[in-house]
Amino acid sequence: MQHEIRAPSLDVQAFAESTRPRSGRDLLSNYERLIEETQGLGADNPVEWSVQGALRADQTGASQAWLHLTLAASLPLTCQRCLGPVEQALAVDRWFRFVETEALAEAQDDDAEEDLLVTSRQFNLAGLIEDELLMALPLVPRHEACPAGLKMAVADPGFDAQEPEKVHPFAALAKLRRGSPD
Ligand SMILES: [Zn+2]
Numbered sequence: 623m624q625h626e627i628r629a630p631s632l633d634v635q636a637f638a639e640s641t642r643p644r645s646g647r648d649l650l651s652n653y654e655r656l657i658e659e660t661q662g663l664g665a666d667n668p669v670e671w672s673v674q675g676a677l678r679a680d681q682t683g684a685s686q687a688w689l690h691l692t693l694a695a696s697l698p699l700t701c702q703r704c705l706g707p708v709e710q711a712l713a714v715d716r717w718f719r720f721v722e723t724e725a726l727a728e729a730q731d732d733d734a735e736e737d738l739l740v741t742s743r744q745f746n747l748a749g750l751i752e753d754e755l756l757m758a759l760p761l762v763p764r765h766e767a768c769p770a771g772l773k774m775a776v777a778d779p780g781f782d783a784q785e786p787e788k789v790h791p792f793a794a795l796a797k798l799r800r801g802s803p804d
Contacts, residue, residue, distance in 0.1 A: 628652065629671055629747040634720050636743075638675035638687035645672035653752045656697065659759060663698040663707075670694040671751050687720040687741060695755055699763035708765050712758040718750075 626646035650656055651665035676688045693714035701708040719734065720741040721727050727738040739750070 629751050632673075632745040632747050633743045634675070634687050634689070634741045634745045637673075638677050638689070638720075641675055643672060643674040645670075648748075650695065650697070652748070653755070655752055656695075656755055659756070660698050661700075664696070667696055667698075669751065669755070673747065688736075689718045689720070689739070691716050691718065691750065691754065693751060693754060697759070699759075701764045701768060702762045703764045704768035706765070706769060708763055710760065710763055712755055714754045714758055716754065
């Protein structure tokens with residue numbers, strides 16, 4: 623398999639027809655919105671990506687382009703309980719189906735279990751990778767068990783009660799994309 627770094631733009635139909643997988647190891651620093659989440663930390667962390675296209679027949683026998691995306695990355699975030707650094711591993715494994723227009727995607731979205739995307743001859747794969755990793759971020763990053771030393775540093779009686787539970791900026795986006803009722 624060819625070694626790549628940056629995720630390419632894809633001619634969706636041609637990629638689905640070829641069924642040749644592509645993969646690479648990008649750097650976190652190439653994803654502006656992810657680097658904002660880490661406040662500039664972890665710029666050299668790898669973002670492992672791989673994609674494979676496929677053509678499948680729909681119920682009428684018409685051929686449709688699909689894309690399988692897998693991602694693995696690790697982001698240094700700030701634990702919202704002890705305010706210490708927490709390395710957050712992210713993994714994504716999703717299938718997408720391509721439709722011709724945004725209107726079709728909206729019309730079919732409620733009935734489809736898979737995620738729908740609008741087809742393109744220059745599909746922005748890096749943009750999709752960044753969207754998916756942002757949505758995979760925890761709403762409130764925290765250690766499973768905070769290191770004792772760090773917890774002591776911020777220990778005060780009101781801390782637990784005042785725990786911020788801040789709304790992650792991408793929580794709204796994630797809800798939108800997943801169609802959650804609340
Ligand atoms: Zn912690």
